[in-house]
Amino acid sequence: xxxxxxxxxxxxxxxxxxxxxxxxxxxxxxxxxxxxxxxxxxxxxxxxxxxxxxxxxxxxxxxxxxxxxxxxxxxxxxxxxxxxxxxxxxxxxxxxxxxxxxxxxxxxxxxxxxxxxxxxxxxxxxxxxxxxxxxxxxxxxxxxxxxxxxxxxxxxxxxxxxxxxxxxxxxxxxxxxxxxxxxxxxxxxxxxxxxxxxxxxxxxxxxxxxxxxxxxxxxxxxxx
Numbered sequence: 001x002x003x004x005x006x007x008x009x010x011x012x013x014x015x016x017x018x019x020x021x022x023x024x025x026x027x028x029x030x031x032x033x034x035x036x037x038x039x040x041x042x043x044x045x046x047x048x049x050x051x052x053x054x055x056x057x058x059x060x061x062x063x064x065x066x067x068x069x070x071x072x073x074x075x076x077x078x079x080x081x082x083x084x085x086x087x088x089x090x091x092x093x094x095x096x097x098x099x100x101x102x103x104x105x106x107x108x109x110x111x112x113x114x115x116x117x118x119x120x121x122x123x124x125x126x127x128x129x130x131x132x133x134x135x136x137x138x139x140x141x142x143x144x145x146x147x148x149x150x151x152x153x154x155x156x157x158x159x160x161x162x163x164x165x166x167x168x169x170x171x172x173x174x175x176x177x178x179x180x181x182x183x184x185x186x187x188x189x190x191x192x193x194x195x196x197x198x199x200x201x202x203x204x205x206x207x208x209x210x211x212x213x214x215x216x217x218x219x220x221x222x223x224x
Contacts (some may be wrong), residue, residue: 003098003150004031004077005091008066012085013042019083020050022091030081030094033073035066043085063147064161064168071156081150088190089148096186097150106155106181109141109173110148112190125207132211133170137177140185144170145207148188155181167210174214 005023009016016034023032034047038060047054055073057066067082074080081097083089089110100108112126126145133144147169159176161168177183 001098001102002076002078003101004033004074004080005094006067006070006074006080006082007032007034007085008037008063008070008082008147009034009039009043009047009085010037010060010063010066011039011041011043013039013046015087016043016046016085017050019085019087019091020047020052023094024050026091026094031074031077033070034085035070037061037063037066062163062165062168064164064166067168068161068163071151075153077153079150079152080156081148083148090189090191093148093186093188096188097148100184100186101150101152103184104182105150105184106152107173107176107183108150109143109183109185110146110188111143111185112146112188129170129207129211132215133174136211136214137174137183139177139183141173141177141183142185144173146188152181164210165206167206170207171210171214 007016007019020032023029032052034052034054036044036047036054036056038057044054044056055069071080079101081094083091083094097108126143130141130144133141145166149169155176159172159179161172161175173183
């Protein structure tokens with residue numbers, strides 16, 4: 001299975017280098033693409049210095065846009081693993097996602113423990129949105145907002161999706177499950193240290209909005 005790692009990155013210069021070094025230390029090490037989502041710091045330079053491919057946006061467009069652009073660049077790969085640039089997702093877990101795909105999964109979702117290390121508001125929002133997503137999907141989605149995932153190429157080619165920001169990941173998981181793709185989960189440790197780029201006032205309403213839209217689509221057809 002030809003697998004690539006895709007890292008959407010915004011203002012990630014402080015942590016990205018360590019993430020890339022740890023990916024490159026894997027055996028075998030994956031091909032890596034960093035999509036610099038309009039960063040104003042040295043994110044793109046850090047990626048280039050590490051010797052990985054870089055796609056840069058001139059301005060910030062949002063995580064969903066960055067992921068879709070990266071999926072297009074990596075269209076020759078059988079599967080794409082996405083992980084965040086801030087160091088909260090351990091690169092060493094990547095082989096577990098690949099093994100789950102090789103065992104038959106189409107979409108492999110990272111599942112973080114909702115420990116006390118996770119900020120209380122994020123714990124509640126994650127539990128609420130994940131329960132709603134599970135109901136909509138008809139398959140278990142324990143952590144609808146975790147960006148550490150593996151997508152098989154067939155999922156990316158056949159799942160209709162809108163570009164956006166953080167709501168993108170909830171939407172594509174629900175739609176893929178509804179289409180009958182096999183969804184499995186991998187438990188991952190998560191380090192809460194660097195500040196999240198998710199903005200509560202902007203992104204939480206967008207996530208709720210996409211869940212509401214997906215709920216309405218139970219009786220109305222999807223129109224991209």
